[in-house]
Amino acid sequence: MIVRPFIFDIKRTLTSKSVLIIIGSILLISLAIIPLALPRIASVPSSDIPSILYYYDAGGFHFLVFTNDIYGNPVSKSGIELNLFSASNNFNHTVQVSTNSSGIGVSTISAPAIYQPENYDLTIETFPSFPSLEGGSTIRVPISSLPSGTVQSIPGGEFRTVTDRYNASRRNLQVIYSGPYGAPPTDYSIYYKPITPPSVIKGSYNESELTFFQNLTSIRSVYELPFADGLNRGTQVIFSIFKNGNATAFETSELSVEEFRPQLLVQSATSVGSSFFAGILGFLVPLVAIIGSYSSYGKDRITGVLESILARPITRRGLAISRFVSTLLAICIPTIASAIIVDLILNSVTGSLLSNDYLLAIMSGLVVEISAFVGLVFLLSHLLRSTGSLLGVSIGLFIVLDFFWNLIIFLAGTLFGGTQGSALYLQATIISYYANPAQFLNLVNSYVFQNANGLPIQTSNYGLTLSGLVFDGVAWAVVPFLAFLTLAVKRD
Amino acid sequence: MIEVRNLTKVFSPRLGQAISSVSFNVENGEVVGFVGLNGAGKTTTIRIAAGVSLPTSGTVLLDGRDIMAEKTEASKTIGWVPETPNFEPTASALDAMRYFAGFYGINSAEAKTRSKELLGMMGLTGYESRKLRTYSQGMKKRFSLAVSMLTRPQNFLFDELLNGLDPEAIRFFRELTVQQKKENRAILLSSHILTEIESLADRVIFIHRGRIIKSVRPDELTSGVKSGGVLRIVLETVTDDALAYLKTLGRVETQRNTIVLSDFQGDSSQVNTELVTRRLRVQEIRFEKRALEDYFLQLIREVDAGR
DSSP, rough: OOOHHHHHHHHHHHHHHHHHHHHHHHHHHHHTTTHSSSOOOOOOOOOSOOEEEEEEEEEEEEEEEEOOOTSSSSSOOOOEEEEEEEETTTEEEEEEEETTTTSEEEEEEEEOOOOOOOOEEEEEEOOSSOOOSSSEEEEEEEEEOSTTOOOOOOSSSSEEEEEEEOOTTTTEEEEEEOOOGGGGOOEEEEEEEOOOOOOOOOSSSOOOGSSSEEEEEESEEEETTGGGOOOOOOOOOEEEEEEETTSSSEEEEEGGGGGOOOOOOOOOHHHHHHHHHHIIHHOOOOOHHHHHHHIIIHHHHHTHHHHHHHHOOHHHHHHHHHHHHHHHHHHHHHHHHHHHHHOOOOOOOOOOOOOHHHHHHHHHHHHHHHHHHHHHHHEEEEEEESHHHHHHHHHHHIIIIISSHHHHHHHHHTTTTTTEEEHHHHHHHHHHHHOOGGGGHHHHHHHHHEEEEEOOOOGGGGGOOOOHHHHHHHHEEEEEEEHHHHHHHHHO | OEEEEEEEEEETTTTTEEEEEEEEEEEOOOOOEEEETTSSHHHHHHHHTTTSSOOOOEEEEETTEEEEEEEOOOOTTEEOOOOOOOTTTTTHHHHHHHHHHTTTTTHHHHHHHHHHHHHHHTOOOOTSSSSSGGGGHHHOOOHHHHTTTTTTOSSSEEEEETTTOOHHHHHHHHHHHHHHHTOOEEEEEESSSSHHHHHHEEEEEEETTTTTEEEEEEGSSTTOOOEEEEEEESSOOOHHHHHHHHHSSSSSEEEEEEEEEEEESHHHHHHHHHHHTTTTEEEEEEEEEEEHHHOOOOOHHHHHHHO
């Protein structure tokens, strides 16, 4: 008997203008996964270790440290620690270098000359700019005291590919080299030679065997690579620096042709999907739930439209449950449809579906968020007296819980002397998410991927466990609804 | 049959009891007028009887079924027209009626036929597909009346139904009420238009400050009540001489050249003669008997005086 009004309620909720607009938006937004999921051009990763030139003179080793971003732009204030060690000479000295606005840091370590076959061990350690759970990078290379003033490069630093700053699909060549005693390289040229298999790379090449590329004019230069497009896959390119009139190369390096070409990164469905669900769908769903609940129940309850239904053969409890369930279904169905659409799009673009477990977890999380917000708006409609205040308080709730929650946690953390990035701060943030239905999907994502704020963590160490998640989900799905039901049945 | 038993309603402790131990019956085949000042408790009583408001204590039985404990069954026997009908504004009249019909188990085809028939009966033919938000207050009242008759219930609760209705609709309602009474239905009718209640009701229940103060039959309205009527006189020119004379006959109020003489118990033709003798040109003289109104106001005065 109650089936017809129940269907009418669902139809009515689904066809209300505001909900239709939002449902349309959600379905459209699910299409936004397409550009997100398409293979991306991989950026040249910025090296953890800076380019370092050094030379020795009577005073000791002089180090020139160069730091740059993925485009070859200088990076200032990078911290590098250099340690020079020699067991045979009982020598151990450490200096810290910081780069200036030109991305250059200079340091000298006074040390006695040492001749091959003995070497100093140079340990280079970089510091992360932001405290993370991981440390910086460290490498150790042998260096020797060569004839005074002769510049050497720490391997891998003199020739590097960087992303063209105007066209991310192009790669350029960054060259860092100096003349004796760190002077500008005014009398040096770069030569190159592509070596395609089955040809093999020799130990060294004369100038006559290579092709002229550029004259060096400054210590740090970036050059376009016009010849790179015509090279076959698997080709290695030899780059050498010659002093003009000198047939022997001062520096030689080989780079794979793949480094000159943009690589397409096929992203994993789970990675793109999780960003989409937590960042976009999980963010919008509370707003949909608020507007849907306001339109299907809150407005009718406050304006008295519900009384025209309550005069029919239906109990208060029956009407309350019918409206709640129909609103829930009206919002859950398109939201879940959106999740399925996203999964299908991800499958067609990345070739893999989201795992069933993850999809189920996400759908459960979405249902919890929707149920919580529908229950809260239904509950508020029994506590507030005007449609304006109901809508205002509901939207305010959305803004606080969805937009400003992390800011609130930050301010509260600062007030109590917490440090952002610390383990305690992370734990407090996660625990605060339990109290916020808008962040439930974030909790699900964190638990599934054992990751928070991009950092891999063991969530149980921070208070996020499966039982806690299930309890929180059930509580948010049920408690607001039960509170609303109590008021709907017991109060006018 | 409608049995109201010891109904008490407290909206908030600060405001006290909106109605207090209200009890009365409306028998089958009886039209009962429910009369009271604004805020007396008429609407509160009717809303509880309709099942849309909860009593603090007491209950209402509709054909023996408790509106609280047996809400679904009891609601099937009631047709309620609220003072201010409020329906889903974006639904069309026909859709809303079919929606309501679903609660009574009426199938779609029958609901459509019956809805069209009722809307036609209420003068809403041609407006069936219009959204209810476009309806005027009078049309909403008619629509509400149509909805209340969807299942031909045994009992009717009409709360200020006549407010906002045009004369044609009032006449229709009057005929409808008589028809329903003939069909042995119980009708509780509250209205500020006391002349309609006087002409339709088999019994009048007076409520004041949340309490039932009297229940009388129309023929009892004039007995024991020292009441007259109102004499309305329109003169070409109102003079001091005329006013001095009329004040000897009752309470006088003047509006331009119209004089309203309340509590008048004399002979209107004699007044006319007397005024003409005084060389006054009488344009209109009309006597109105207001038994229910007088009875009601006197009752209120007595109750308030005895408090």
